[in-house]
Every structure is written in structure tokens, then in C-alpha cells.
Amino acid sequence: xxxxxxxxxxxxxxxxxxxxxxxxxxxxxxxxxxxxxxxxxxxxxxxxxxxxxxxxxxxxxxxxxxxxxxxxxxxxxxxxxxxxxxxxxxxxxxxxxxxxxxxxxxxxxxxxxxxxxxxxxxxxxxxxxxxxxxxxxxxxxxxxxxxxxxxxxxxxxxxxxxxxxxxxxxxxxxxxxxxxxxxxxxxxxxxxxxxxxxxxxxxxxxxxxxxxxxxxxxxxxxxxxxxxxxxxxxxxxxxxxxxxxxxxxxxxxxxxxxxxxxxxxxxxxxxxxxxxxxxxxxxxxxxxxxxxxxxxxxxxxxxxxxxxxxxxxxxxxxxxxxxxxxxxxxxxxxxxxxxxxxxxxxxxxxxx
Numbered sequence: 001x002x003x004x005x006x007x008x009x010x011x012x013x014x015x016x017x018x019x020x021x022x023x024x025x026x027x028x029x030x031x032x033x034x035x036x037x038x039x040x041x042x043x044x045x046x047x048x049x050x051x052x053x054x055x056x057x058x059x060x061x062x063x064x065x066x067x068x069x070x071x072x073x074x075x076x077x078x079x080x081x082x083x084x085x086x087x088x089x090x091x092x093x094x095x096x097x098x099x100x101x102x103x104x105x106x107x108x109x110x111x112x113x114x115x116x117x118x119x120x121x122x123x124x125x126x127x128x129x130x131x132x133x134x135x136x137x138x139x140x141x142x143x144x145x146x147x148x149x150x151x152x153x154x155x156x157x158x159x160x161x162x163x164x165x166x167x168x169x170x171x172x173x174x175x176x177x178x179x180x181x182x183x184x185x186x187x188x189x190x191x192x193x194x195x196x197x198x199x200x201x202x203x204x205x206x207x208x209x210x211x212x213x214x215x216x217x218x219x220x221x222x223x224x225x226x227x228x229x230x231x232x233x234x235x236x237x238x239x240x241x242x243x244x245x246x247x248x249x250x251x252x253x254x255x256x257x258x259x260x261x262x263x264x265x266x267x268x269x270x271x272x273x274x275x276x277x278x279x280x281x282x283x284x285x286x287x288x289x290x291x292x293x294x295x296x297x298x299x300x301x302x303x304x305x306x307x308x309x310x311x312x313x314x315x316x317x318x319x320x321x322x323x324x325x326x327x328x329x330x331x332x333x334x335x336x337x338x339x340x341x342x343x344x345x346x347x348x349x350x351x352x
Contacts, residue, residue: 002145002228002273005152005244008251012046012279020045020053026336036304037327040282044165044324047255047280053328058105058321059158060096060167060314061245062089063151064121065113065237066129067174068138069216074177074209079115079129082173086111089171089313090120096169096313103321105167107314110154112147113237114172124150130178130236133216137233138178144232144240151244152251159252165321167257167284168245168266169314170238176289179262181213181234183291185224186268187298191217194291196261227272242266243273250277257317260287260309264295271299285309285316 020042025031032038045051064086066079088094089109100107111123113130126146130138139147158166180194187194191213197206220233231240243266249256250270258267258281270277283296285305296303304323309316 001149005247005251006274009274009276011276013049014046016049016051017042017046019051023051024331027330028335034327034330036302037323040304040324041327041331043282044255047253055164055324055328057163058165059163060100060105060107060169060318061154062096062107062109062169062171062314063112063238063241064109065172066115067172067178067236068130068132069134069177069212070174071132072134072208072212073205074212075174077173079173082114082171083116083118085171086114086121087118094313095311096315096318099315099318103318105318105321112150112241125237133234134212134219137220138235139232141228141232144228144235147237147240148244151241152248155245155248155254156252159254163254165255165257166245166249167259167314167317168242168263169259169312169317170242170262171313172236172238175236175238175262177209177212178234178236179239179265180291181216182230182265183295184213184217185222185230185234187291187294196289227269231269239266243269246270246277246281247273250274250280255280255282257282257284257320258301259284259314259317260312261289261292261295262312264292264299268295268298284320
């Protein structure tokens with residue numbers, strides 16, 4: 001099934017991106033003066049295959065899952081919090097819902113591996129949380145692929161429903177531990193370099209988190225060149241589903257905004273599966289997690305927002321949407337140098 005999605009992926013349309021950049025350059029303003037926002041709109045044009053860019057319908061997808069490593073004392077709270085937050089999201093009362101209303105984004109939480117069942121939260125899961133990865137693989141390879149394919153399928157369904165842009169989010173107690181373990185293998189770094197405090201760990205809990213990551217890597221010995229194997233050994237169902245959302249965005253040609261460090265790990269794995277996925281990804285922000293900047297560098301993505309965010313849930317991705325709206329307000333107004341009877345700016349240096 002995964003290979004079917006991968007076979008649909010091809011590069012974005014560079015001609016459309018060039019036409020978008022030319023339109024930006026014709027506007028009555030200094031060249032590239034909206035910086036990364038111009039780049040983002042041009043990238044969306046490449047995904048759409050047209051310099052006419054619209055973000056009328058937007059969705060934030062939040063994959064919720066639990067992680068067995070929580071038993072090792074790597075978090076302040078337990079799986080009951082995952083279920084509570086997911087329930088609040090489904091009822092429209094979560095933090096991401098408030099941001100979604102502000103940014104005109106529909107919020108879709110999914111239980112892809114919570115320890116608890118909740119009838120109010122749409123569900124697709126093959127297990128109630130992952131196993132403790134300090135003693136063996138977090139999940140089977142088949143379970144990882146199933147979650148991944150669900151994310152890819154969901155991207156296609158949302159594109160078919162008319163969504164112009166997707167935001168990839170997650171929620172799950174312990175998932176900064178799983179994502180950091182993956183980042184250590186992907187980046188060739190030690191746990192002490194990349195383990196952050198997540199939702200606010202004490203020094204003692206941070207030591208437990210670091211040791212759990214070290215032990216998980218030693219026990220599982222994952223192959224850094226095997227993306228699906230990596231997900232199965234060290235990942236979470238939320239990360240696997242996010243990986244699939246990014247793959248599906250590329251397969252069905254819809255831009256997907258990458259939120260924080262957990263989403264960035266998933267994006268790197270998606271690009272390992274299909275390098276052209278990178279053409280369909282936008283980085284929203286740079287979080288306080290130590291691995292985030294390194295992962296974005298690996299992806300070749302530059303974040304627009306530098307706000308020291310750490311909320312998760314896709315929140316940083318949704319916050320990017322109003323900034324894209326602001327850029328489109330300039331892009332669409334049509335005030336060009338020629339309409340003002342002025343000579344246009346000409347490039348004085350090569351744009352990188």
C-alpha cells in the first residue's frame with residue numbers, strides 16, 4: 001500500500017513557482033521585501049501548478065497517540081492526559097481549536113494509538129499505544145506502515161474535499177522522547193545533545209529521558225537508512241501518521257505545513273521515503289527543542305516564525321496561516337509598478 005502512494009509523487013511545478021516570483025517582482029514594492037512569505041507563496045504555487053494561489057479552505061490534522069516509554073518517568077503526566085486533550089479537541093474546546101477559529105482552519109483530531117478509547121474522537125489504531133521502546137521495538141513494521149498509510153489516505157480525502165492547505169499536528173504524552181530518539185539516529189547525534197525538557201521536565205526527569213533514549217537506540221539498533229524500520233523501532237503512531245500525511249500531501253499535491261520538532265522528524269522520514277516530498281512542505285516555526293533547527297536544516301526548510309513555541313498540536317502551523325493571508329493580500333491586490341507609471345526594480349544580486 002505504501003508503494004502505491006510513493007508512486008504518485010513527482011516534483012512540484014517549478015514553472016508555476018517562477019511565474020509566481022515574476023508576479024511578486026512586478027508588484028510596486030522592493031524586490032523580495034516580504035522575504036520568506038514570498039517564498040512560501042511561490043512554493044504553494046508550485047504545488048498547485050499555477051501562479052493563482054488561494055488558501056480558502058484549510059485544515060489542521062492532529063494525530064493523538066500514547067507512548068509506552070512514559071512508564072520510564074520521562075514525562076510529567078500519563079496517557080490519561082492524551083485522552084483528555086483529544087476529547088477537548090473533538091469537542092472544539094482545545095487550544096488548537098481556538099487558533100483554528102482565528103485562522104479559519106478546520107481542526108480534525110484522530111486517535112491513531114491512544115491508550116484509552118473515546119467515542120467522541122475519530123479513531124484509526126492498531127494498538128493502544130506503543131510498547132516501551134527501551135526493551136524492544138515500539139511497534140511492528142506492519143503497524144507503522146498502517147498508521148503511515150492512514151495519514152497518506154487522509155491527505156487525499158481532505159484534498160478531495162477541497163482543502164487548499166493542511167497543517168500536520170500531534171498530541172501524545174511522551175512524544176518528545178520518541179521524536180528525539182528518532183532525531184538522534186537521523187542526525188547522528190547523542191541524546192545529551194538533543195533531549196529537551198518537552199512540557200517542562202525537572203533535571204531528574206530529563207536525565208531519565210536521556211537515558212531512555214540511549215537505551216532504546218542500543219536495544220533496537222535501528223538502521224538509519226531504513227525509514228519504516230526506524231519508525232517501528234523508535235517512533236510513535238502519531239509520528240507514523242504524520243509521516244503519511246506528508247507523503248500524502250506530495251502524492252495528492254496539496255501543501256502541508258510542518259509544525260514543531262515532532263512533525264519535523266516525520267517530515268525527514270517522509271523525505272527519506274520520497275525526496276520530492278520536500279517540494280510540498282512548508283516550515284512554520286522554530287521551537288525551543290534542541291533538535292528542531294537541525295532537522296529543518298536537514299530538510300532545507302526555513303521557518304517563518306521564531307517565537308520559542310512549544311505548544312504542539314499543530315499550533316505553530318496554524319499560526320502561519322494568517323501570515324500567508326497577509327502576504328496574499330499584497331500578492332492579489334495587483335498594484336504594480338506599471339500601474340503606478342513607475343520603472344520596476346531590477347535585481348542587483350542573485351537571489352538564493
